[in-house]
Amino acid sequence: MLREEIRDRLIEDILGGRLVPGDRLVETRIAQSYGVSQAPVREALRDLELLGFVVSAPFRGSVVREVSTSDLVQIYPIRAVLEGLAARDAATRLDAAGLKKLESLVTSMRKSAARGDTRAAISDDFAFHLIIVEASGNWLLKQFWERMRLATTTFLTVSRSHHALAEIAERHAPVLEALRRRDPDAAERAMRRHIEEPGEWLRLALDTEGEERPTPPPAPARTTPARKSRR
Amino acid sequence: MLREEIRDRLIEDILGGRLVPGDRLVETRIAQSYGVSQAPVREALRDLELLGFVVSAPFRGSVVREVSTSDLVQIYPIRAVLEGLAARDAATRLDAAGLKKLESLVTSMRKSAARGDTRAAISDDFAFHLIIVEASGNWLLKQFWERMRLATTTFLTVSRSHHALAEIAERHAPVLEALRRRDPDAAERAMRRHIEEPGEWLRLALDTEGEERPTPPPAPARTTPARKSRR
DNA sequence: ACGCTCGCGATTATCGATTATGCGGACGCG
DNA sequence: CGCGTCCGCATAATCGATAATCGCGAGCGT
Numbered sequence: 001m002l003r004e005e006i007r008d009r010l011i012e013d014i015l016g017g018r019l020v021p022g023d024r025l026v027e028t029r030i031a032q033s034y035g036v037s038q039a040p041v042r043e044a045l046r047d048l049e050l051l052g053f054v055v056s057a058p059f060r061g062s063v064v065r066e067v068s069t070s071d072l073v074q075i076y077p078i079r080a081v082l083e084g085l086a087a088r089d090a091a092t093r094l095d096a097a098g099l100k101k102l103e104s105l106v107t108s109m110r111k112s113a114a115r116g117d118t119r120a121a122i123s124d125d126f127a128f129h130l131i132i133v134e135a136s137g138n139w140l141l142k143q144f145w146e147r148m149r150l151a152t153t154t155f156l157t158v159s160r161s162h163h164a165l166a167e168i169a170e171r172h173a174p175v176l177e178a179l180r181r182r183d184p185d186a187a188e189r190a191m192r193r194h195i196e197e198p199g200e201w202l203r204l205a206l207d208t209e210g211e212e213r214p215t216p217p218p219a220p221a222r223t224t225p226a227r228k229s230r231r
Numbered sequence: 232m233l234r235e236e237i238r239d240r241l242i243e244d245i246l247g248g249r250l251v252p253g254d255r256l257v258e259t260r261i262a263q264s265y266g267v268s269q270a271p272v273r274e275a276l277r278d279l280e281l282l283g284f285v286v287s288a289p290f291r292g293s294v295v296r297e298v299s300t301s302d303l304v305q306i307y308p309i310r311a312v313l314e315g316l317a318a319r320d321a322a323t324r325l326d327a328a329g330l331k332k333l334e335s336l337v338t339s340m341r342k343s344a345a346r347g348d349t350r351a352a353i354s355d356d357f358a359f360h361l362i363i364v365e366a367s368g369n370w371l372l373k374q375f376w377e378r379m380r381l382a383t384t385t386f387l388t389v390s391r392s393h394h395a396l397a398e399i400a401e402r403h404a405p406v407l408e409a410l411r412r413r414d415p416d417a418a419e420r421a422m423r424r425h426i427e428e429p430g431e432w433l434r435l436a437l438d439t440e441g442e443e444r445p446t447p448p449p450a451p452a453r454t455t456p457a458r459k460s461r462r
Numbered sequence: 463a464c465g466c467t468c469g470c471g472a473t474t475a476t477c478g479a480t481t482a483t484g485c486g487g488a489c490g491c492g
Numbered sequence: 493c494g495c496g497t498c499c500g501c502a503t504a505a506t507c508g509a510t511a512a513t514c515g516c517g518a519g520c521g522t
Contacts, residue, residue, distance in 0.1 A: 026472090026473070027474070036506080037506055038474090038508090039270065039505080039507070040505080040506065040507095042474085043274075043277070046277070050281065052371070052374075058475085059474050059514055060514065060515085061473065074371045077316055078369070078372055089308075138309070139302060140302060140305045140306060144309065144379075233475080257502090257504090258504065259503070269477085269504090270475080270477070271475080271476065287504095289483090289484095289505085290482085290483050290505075291483090
């Protein structure tokens with residue numbers, strides 16, 4: 001319970017910009033500043049590591065990771081193949097109730113998109129994908145998918161993905177159609193395209209945006225320890 | 232370092248059948264029996280949890296999860312799509328040196344297989360896949376892949392995968408060939424088949440074996456605490 | 463002057479003990 | 493005799509302190 005508290009607080013600090021990439025996270029210091037012992041901090045840091053917020057090396061501590069643009073773009077191909085697999089398996093396993101739920105979600109999504117309700121649309125989108133992943137029957141796949149989600153949703157919510165909200169909603173149709181036909185190959189193809197395309201949009205958007213508002217530069221950051229808070 | 236030791240040992244115990252699903256893993260008891268403190272055991276257990284070997288609830292400890300056959304089989308499709316993606320990207324990014332390394336690894340693997348050296352063959356196999364995953368240039372992909380590896384290699388080492396050692400070695404050829412031609416689609420297809428097929432073999436082997444040695448039945452196992460080692 | 467080794471400061475990893483929590487059974491009450 | 497409450501035990505979560513390890517820089521030898 002303490003661990004989760006610390007973890008959430010650190011995540012807030014990172015997303016809120018109070019901790020920037022390259023900052024060191026010293027266990028003892030965090031423990032002191034939060035008034036707790038080192039142990040729960042340590043566990044929180046390990047959680048952050050597997051959530052992808054920090055990287056840590058044995059005996060050398062943890063630093064806030066570069067979640068920069070390139071890493072975000074890399075997520076999409078992975079999600080695409082994982083969910084493509086999920087869709088393939090779901091095509092033969094999804095029952096009538098599940099299909100019905102998917103249909104209603106698409107309908108709801110269209111309405112949300114029409115009235116520009118980004119939050120509702122994202123929520124429906126999430127539910128849509130969740131149903132498919134769960135219907136795949138692959139427990140491990142769901143595990144991986146959820147872990148990836150934690151690292152992405154936070155960002156996507158922030159980003160202006162309303163860019164083509166209506167279009168995104170429409171993109172679900174081919175997936176649903178393939179599932180309805182119980183065609184594994186088609187379902188996989190449709191899902192892969194469904195996810196890869198927004199990834200492309202994001203990549204392009206970030207590229208052009210990066211030119212006007214100079215986001216923290218491409219930053220190798222893997223080679224340079226970047227000791228800022230040397231104190 | 233201690234943590235990893237404990238973790239690997241627990242994994243061995245689970246896969247080796249010395250710890251069966253439903254068994255409780257008591258932190259203090261493990262710590263005593265290994266002659267270490269509670270802290271590293273705790274971390275090892277958390278690792279096992281995210282690897283899917285145990286489930287744990289706050290203040291109530293961890294129990295060995297139903298890893299059973301089905302979960303292991305589920306790993307292969309995931310590896311297949313992930314490495315398929317890696318191969319696709321690697322096809323256009325791999326340099327001459329990388330290709331050369333892959334070739335020599337396949338050669339080495341054939342020799343190892345010929346003289347029945349399972350360990351060496353597995354080592355080469357691992358190196359082969361690692362090169363491709365790294366060549367994909369997708370850092371996150373490599374992360375996922377490595378995490379999954381922990382759950383698989385350990386098992387493969389234990390299992391009698393020498394079953395078709397030479398055949399496995401030979402299965403690398405199509406992948407290498409596609410990469411040499413720098414054909415992304417072919418590389419992805421070849422890699423997916425390369426990984427899915429052994430998964431099929433494993434599934435069949437486990438099925439037939441499961442009939443003679445009655446593995447614990449499908450077992451919901453989530454609802455029943457199944458307190459065996461009540462002591 | 464340059465490279466190498468050893469010691470120092472900082473920080474993580476581990477330990478042993480303490481506290482908090484949940485579960486099951488014993489006890490008292492209606 | 494059945495039911496609710498309290499107590500004690502087993503165990504996880506946390507703590508404070510100690511040991512191990514790393515990177516860096518001073519000191520030594522060449």
